Amino acid sequence: MRPFTYERPTDVAAAVKAVAATPGAKFLAGGTNLLDLMKLDIEQPTHLVDVNRLPLAGMEDTSDGGLRIGSMVTNSHLAADARVRSRYSVLTQAIVSGGSGQLRNKATAGGNLLQRTRCAYFYDPSKPCNKRLPGSGCSALDGLNRNSAIFGASEACIATHPSDMAVALTALGASLETMTADGATRTLAVADLHRLPGDTPHIETTLAAGELITAVVLPPAPAGGQVYRKARDRASYAGGLASVAVVGSQVAFGAVAHKPWRAEKTEAALASGAGAVEAAHAELAGAQDNGKNGFKIALVARMTADALAQAREGRGA
Amino acid sequence: MKTTITVNGQARSLDLDTRTSLLDALREHLNLKGSKKGCDHGQCGACTVLVNGVRINSCLSLAVMHDGDEVTTIEGIGGEENLHPMQQAFLEQDAFQCGYCTPGQICSAVGMLKEAAENWPSQASEDLTGAIALTDAEIRERMSGNICRCSAYPQIIAAIRDVAGEVA
Numbered sequence: 044m045r046p047f048t049y050e051r052p053t054d055v056a057a058a059v060k061a062v063a064a065t066p067g068a069k070f071l072a073g074g075t076n077l078l079d080l081m082k083l084d085i086e087q088p089t090h091l092v093d094v095n096r097l098p099l100a101g102m103e104d105t106s107d108g109g110l111r112i113g114s115m116v117t118n119s120h121l122a123a124d125a126r127v128r129s130r131y132s133v134l135t136q137a138i139v140s141g142g143s144g145q146l147r148n149k150a151t152a153g154g155n156l157l158q159r160t161r162c163a164y165f166y167d168p169s170k171p172c173n174k175r176l177p178g179s180g181c182s183a184l185d186g187l188n189r190n191s192a193i194f195g196a197s198e199a200c201i202a203t204h205p206s207d208m209a210v211a212l213t214a215l216g217a218s219l220e221t222m223t224a225d226g227a228t229r230t231l232a233v234a235d236l237h238r239l240p241g242d243t244p245h246i247e248t249t250l251a252a253g254e255l256i257t258a259v260v261l262p263p264a265p266a267g268g269q270v271y272r273k274a275r276d277r278a279s280y281a282g283g284l285a286s287v288a289v290v291g292s293q294v295a296f297g298a299v300a301h302k303p304w305r306a307e308k309t310e311a312a313l314a315s316g317a318g319a320v321e322a323a324h325a326e327l328a329g330a331q332d333n334g335k336n337g338f339k340i341a342l343v344a345r346m347t348a349d350a351l352a353q354a355r356e357g358r359g360a
Numbered sequence: 361m362k363t364t365i366t367v368n369g370q371a372r373s374l375d376l377d378t379r380t381s382l383l384d385a386l387r388e389h390l391n392l393k394g395s396k397k398g399c400d401h402g403q404c405g406a407c408t409v410l411v412n413g414v415r416i417n418s419c420l421s422l423a424v425m426h427d428g429d430e431v432t433t434i435e436g437i438g439g440e441e442n443l444h445p446m447q448q449a450f451l452e453q454d455a456f457q458c459g460y461c462t463p464g465q466i467c468s469a470v471g472m473l474k475e476a477a478e479n480w481p482s483q484a485s486e487d488l489t490g491a492i493a494l495t496d497a498e499i500r501e502r503m504s505g506n507i508c509r510c511s512a513y514p515q516i517i518a519a520i521r522d523v524a525g526e527v528a
Binding site for chain 1: 377405408422424472475480481482488489505
């Protein structure tokens with residue numbers, strides 16, 4: 044691992060200022076993804092600003108019946124919260140389907156959103172990867188792309204975003220509160236946090252340099268059942284091949300794009316009275332097969348149809 | 361960087377390179393070799409310790425992040441003269457072969473039982489709003505972050521089931 048300096052501010056504005064003022068600086072939250080990537084020399088920060096002692100680990104009901112989640116709430120505490128389990132069960136289901144108990148005890152709401160792809164070529168410095176080394180090429184296009192994107196990919200990158208939690212947040216229509224380098228705060232939709240790869244897959248989010256996610260805000264839960272389904276190669280502690288979050292008539296897919304994928308065409312089909320199978324296919328009609336990931340198209344269609352039926356019937360997870 | 365961590369009840373002051381993982385601080389600086397380095401990437405669970413009572417992968421945490429924290433390693437869970445019930449149960453159920461993963465399995469199991477006692481849900485929980493029953497399926501799911509290359513899983517589950525029964 045390359046050398047770096049370290050500080051642990053206790054004030055949010057000071058943390059934001061520290062990262063903005065130091066080239067090569069990064070925020071350090073749970074560290075379960077960042078430190079792993081630093082060991083592999085893929086992440087190379089010169090300065091770490093540890094945000095673990097910032098007062099961002101609280102949760103509170105909002106005046107409109109939603110829930111405001113501090114960005115440093117751990118995945119474990121978020122999944123176990125009684126309000127989340129009863130009102131936003133899709134979020135609990137998504138979180139407990141990701142990582143291991145040990146990882147969820149360190150992983151945070153903010154950090155989970157900002158984790159990097161698990162594309163094998165991103166992890167292999169001996170191979171070209173536009174995300175790791177811009178301009179070097181994409182090895183996955185003609186390589187091992189079984190777990191690559193079927194939506195929104197580009198010639199430069201077909202990697203996927205690996206978060207389960209973010210898929211549930213996208214289906215719930217959650218938003219984020221952030222603090223920017225000048226100390227100002229702003230709000231953006233979770234759906235607007237991640238970018239599609241385009242020509243610049245190394246730029247993954249719409250956050251400015253030094254901008255810190257301070258909270259995730261859930262709107263009041265919409266009517267209807269909530270379901271999270273995830274397909275993977277082993278029963279536990281494995282990244283998804285594909286996942287589906289259903290919240291009433293709101294639908295999002297995971298592990299199929301560079302960002303959590305809101306299935307707007309499925310939602311539109313549902314709104315015009317389509318059945319579950321037809322609605323599922325409405326979104327999948329636009330999916331792309333890169334050679335080895337075509338199975339995801341049928342997989343997501345079936346999972347979506349089943350999850351929609353399950354949500355309507357009010358069957359449990 | 362100066363860092364003070366309470367390890368197994370004793371305050372230990374260290375002057376560390378910022379890159380030192382909590383695992384390396386325990387093993388190489390404090391000579392506590394019970395916690396094992398398996399994969400060093402959070403995939404195997406052999407390095408599991410309790411930090412402020414919560415199980416984490418010590419390989420994926422920097423020691424300097426834990427200034428002021430209380431860390432419990434397998435050495436603090438129990439020793440030859442005062443075996444923890446989980447250690448005793450692992451002996452009685454023959455829950456290991458080579459033993460390399462065992463300290464991590466035991467620390468993880470102790471942390472896991474506390475999580476279950478606080479009614480934290482898992483992927484195996486059928487009812488998210490009710491009380492969690494610690495079935496074998498629940499134990500397996502909650503322990504999936506600890507790999508045993510000798511595949512002593514049936515005995516590990518039996519040992520944890522024994523202790524869970526005593527706690528319940």
